[in-house]
Amino acid sequence: MSSTSRTSTSTTHKQAEKPSDYVYFERTSKGFSDDAVARAKSAQMKLEHFYKVAVDAAIERNTRYVLFAPVSPSNEYHERRRVELEKRLQGEVTLSDDRKHRQLLQLGRKESTFLRLRRTKLGLGDFRTVKVIGKGAFGEVRLVQKTDTGKIYAMKTLIKQEMLKKDQLAHVRAERDVLAESNSPWVVQLFYSFQDPQTLYLIMEFLPGGDLMTMLIKYDTFSEDVTRFYIAECALAIEAVHKMGFIHRDIKPDNILIDKEGHIKLSDFGLSTGFHKQHDSAYYQKLLDSANGVSKPTAAARNSVQVNAIHLTMTSKDQIATWKANRRKLAYSTVGTPDYIAPEIFQQKGYGNECDWWSLGAIMFECLVGYPPFCSESTQETYQKIIQWQYHLAFPDDVHLSREAEDLIRRLITSPDRRMGVDQIKSHPFFYGVDWAMIRQIDAPFVPHLRSMTDTSYFPTDEIEQGNLDTPVSEGDANKDLAFLGYTFKRFTISSQA
Amino acid sequence: SPSSPSPNKPLYLCSPFVEAALVKGNFKTIVVLPKYVDIMEWVAVNVYDFYTNLNEFYGVITEHCTTQSCPTMAAGPQLNYTWINQDRKNVHLPAPTYIDYVMTWVQNLLDDEAVFPTKAGHDFPQSFPATVKHVYRQLLRVFAHIYHAHYNQILHLRSEPHFNSLFAHFLAFGREYELLDIKEVKGAPQALVGAGMLWEKWKELGILDG
Ligand SMILES: Nc1ncnc2c1ncn2[C@@H]1O[C@H](COP(=O)(O)OP(=O)(O)OP(=O)(O)O)[C@@H](O)[C@H]1O
16 A cells, blocks of 8 residues: 555656665655644754764763763763763772772662653742742743752743844853853852743752842942952852853853852853843944944934933932942843943954953942942943943042052953953952962851741842742744753752752 | 555665664664663663654654544554554554554653652562563554655655654664564564564664664
């Protein structure tokens, strides 16, 4: 019998080099719905990803290629862990064979546990929302509890539609992967991620101390000692990010989170701030042009004379007050605040990881002075001030800064070629007496007082709409999911396993 | 009837489609049990992946697999699989119904903590190997039906390298862990499994081991 679906014509061309059964088949997607075509593409790409992962793992098994971390989070690296352990055990002359064998068996158990985790489907239903604790450009951050284990996490939601609109896709995968692999104490840990048709979900460790922005809103300024602590820790965190091969590009107080001991961690840069459209230099150029009045004339512009009405009448005190009043709103907006971004990022020149040290300088300025160095009441104005930082970097007379502090800031907020790198920063006199190796172990200046595991008193929860706590789940279209392929991630840690 | 010089030879056995592959090389490498890993966990996760991936591809062609186009679960010129109903009777079902039953049944097993445990401390049941063989046999039938009745659609959608590799991997894994009888793959002499011929062909081509 010939199947009923065999409708298209297939003809053979008897060519010398082709096998006798060589068939020419005319392909067409005419007989398919758009949905089927999209699903086919999606199925293909998922399978490609699946085999890429499987083959990579197998190659590693066979070549016994040893890479960095002895304990890596995900399956692809489990071979790496085994090879590491085998090597380590071989070197351990004092260990009995029996002990060695038991250690290997234990490793096997861990790997088996990971395979289990791969079959475990996590979804929104496995988590109960306690509170909405933060808002971001593409979604919100909630304090959640995993229902079966009772464990507490921070869940970040990212609305796919919003991200697609803003072209945020290219970076999602690669950066997510790096984040997933990192075991750095300076970076917020990602445990799981999953998605439904509308939303990506990231389940991260919950840092109960809030963020540096909230702290700055509360305290206005820090003493030099307190500033020294936070800036030193940030310097180490930025160094860690750079060592992973990353440029953060958007370090700001909102992304500096405080753990339960009062130490800092950088929030999930790859998925939030690190890939905003505003890093696109062309986008900045447009904004700058429009601020300079060179944008193409709009209907309104033709009919009216351009004046910078409000800006001219504001005193700098007013500007600062406006900026402060709007600080949180700015953090929640899609555009975000440009206050901490290095000038070379706005320009078409290209940039390296020095740009993160500029941001550190801007944050340090804010810690000591009370507002960032180029704050203005419009983002356009801020861009311009940053580009012309030479004329706008000013230390106010009414705030006393030590010579060392001002010097460090000036060596960070400067052109990339003159900007200090990590080694110079660490040996700068401002940090005299800092024990760089031990700083994470010492007592932090502010240790959060927490009454329970789910204490959210360090978050502005009353300023955030708590509203609808259950996100609707519905059938999406296959096209949109395509962009988020390979997104599902589960961290393998012994402690996180249910 | 299509104008083909060898009307009896299905397209999936013809060049160049028979050699089309997403994954080149021998599947042994990704099939062997990783050292120290529990074999049950390895089989479980692989069955889970085969099911998930096959489901993706079947999802693509569902609009072409209807009770009209496929009134039986055909997998070869003389082969129509039957389903065993509640009264233990063999019944013919339209392919979409049959496949829906299979996929739902497998999904339920995968979700059943007593069959495919996912929680810490839960062990695999004694019956696990038998259950997996059963699952494997049914998934094989879904592959076989797609090859027999829907390969044109796979070709139109340019999915044959992907689908071939998935099936070759499925066969290699099934043989390695004795989840598949060769008889099941090839079918009976009077009722050959169309896709079963790929088995020999792929061995010839070095895609599969003996
Ligand atoms: N892991 C976490 N633990 C506790 N609070 C968190 C965590 N992650 C984020 N938050 C809170 O949510 C706020 C917003 O999170 P985050 O900055 O990561 O997202 P975002 O604002 O969407 O990022 P961006 O807008 O910069 O892309 C943070 O300022 C912080 O207060």
